[in-house]
Amino acid sequence: MERYLPSFDLNGKTAVVTGATKGIGKAISTAYAEAGAQVILVSRTQEDLDRLDNELKAQNLKVHTIAGDVQDYKQIIDKVETIMKDQPIDIWVNNAGMNIRSEAEEVSEEEWEQIVQTNMKSAFFLSQYAAKKMKGQGYGKIINMSSVGGHVALRTGVVYAMTKAALIQMSKTLAIEWGKYGIRVNAIGPWYFPTALTEKLLEDEEYVQDILDRTPLKRIGKLKEIAGTAVFLASEASDYMTGQTLFVDGGMTIYGF
Ligand SMILES: NC(=O)C1=CN([C@@H]2O[C@H](COP(=O)(O)OP(=O)(O)OC[C@H]3O[C@@H](n4cnc5c(N)ncnc54)[C@H](O)[C@@H]3O)[C@@H](O)[C@H]2O)C=CC1
Numbered sequence: 001m002e003r004y005l006p007s008f009d010l011n012g013k014t015a016v017v018t019g020a021t022k023g024i025g026k027a028i029s030t031a032y033a034e035a036g037a038q039v040i041l042v043s044r045t046q047e048d049l050d051r052l053d054n055e056l057k058a059q060n061l062k063v064h065t066i067a068g069d070v071q072d073y074k075q076i077i078d079k080v081e082t083i084m085k086d087q088p089i090d091i092w093v094n095n096a097g098m099n100i101r102s103e104a105e106e107v108s109e110e111e112w113e114q115i116v117q118t119n120m121k122s123a124f125f126l127s128q129y130a131a132k133k134m135k136g137q138g139y140g141k142i143i144n145m146s147s148v149g150g151h152v153a154l155r156t157g158v159v160y161a162m163t164k165a166a167l168i169q170m171s172k173t174l175a176i177e178w179g180k181y182g183i184r185v186n187a188i189g190p191w192y193f194p195t196a197l198t199e200k201l202l203e204d205e206e207y208v209q210d211i212l213d214r215t216p217l218k219r220i221g222k223l224k225e226i227a228g229t230a231v232f233l234a235s236e237a238s239d240y241m242t243g244q245t246l247f248v249d250g251g252m253t254i255y256g257f
């Protein structure tokens with residue numbers, strides 16, 4: 001009898017996750033390893049990489065680590081090539097991202113460059129590299145970490161919002177270019193999750209109340225809730241989805257009035 005429950009496991013798959021050792025990236029890379037994938041953790045800090053490497057290996061999970069700044073995406077690519085050589089890369093998650101929250105009039109050129117290079121430029125060129133590998137395999141999953149801020153206007157910085165909107169559009173455009181090679185390109189748009197990026201904001205009771213007032217589910221997200229979406233987009237369960245953005249947002253982006 002035909003089974004209709006698709007596989008959510010990632011056994012035999014290799015996944016690269018950038019920004020993999022903290023917050024959302026740590027949740028995703030850990031969930032991928034728990035789902036059976038060999039994970040390649042990319043982050044800037046060797047200490048953070050070693051800590052997560054030890055945690056995952058203690059559970060007999062399959063891990064490699066790469067220290068590097070995604071702004072120097074060529075270095076990341078060289079290091080991935082050194083580890084992977086001709087082995088397939090099935091899943092690539094452009095998660096690394098940062099924000100400098102300021103009024104538009106205050107934005108300096110240096111701040112612009114840092115946000116744009118980290119959040120957008122790196123994601124494009126790392127996707128370009130991943131696709132070159134995946135084209136030969138006839139299969140691949142590229143997942144870009146956007147934000148609700150790429151879809152609705154937030155008070156948390158225009159440059160950040162521009163980069164997150166760009167990831168949504170990049171996912172759609174790459175999806176139509178690479179679909180014929182079996183490469184699916186999707187994005188995830190989180191609302192607030194408790195991480196280092198949002199820690200200070202979420203300590204402010206008034207700010208949190210503002211968040212909840214705009215969130216039908218009346219709470220911020222739990223990291224396993226975004227990991228679940230990332231596992232879905234990495235697994236065969238989403239094989240007929242491409243160019244989409246899944247907003248994991250407690251209903252925030254649909255909340256009119
Ligand atoms: N936490 C939240 O509420 C939300 C987060 N996001 C997005 O989710 C992604 C992850 O964010 P969080 O886990 O919250 O942030 P986080 O700051 O807790 O972790 C980000 C990770 O990325 C790494 N990273 C930052 N810049 C890097 C660079 N240039 N090169 C290599 N690694 C770098 C950091 O070392 C860290 O491991 C980001 O793209 C962020 O924009 C989107 C919406 C909401």
Ligand SMILES: C[C@H](O)[C@@H]1OC(=O)[C@H](O)[C@@H]1O
Binds near residue numbers: 098149191201
């Ligand atoms: C929801 C946003 O992406 C969120 O807002 C912030 O201030 C942080 O920068 C997060 O990215």
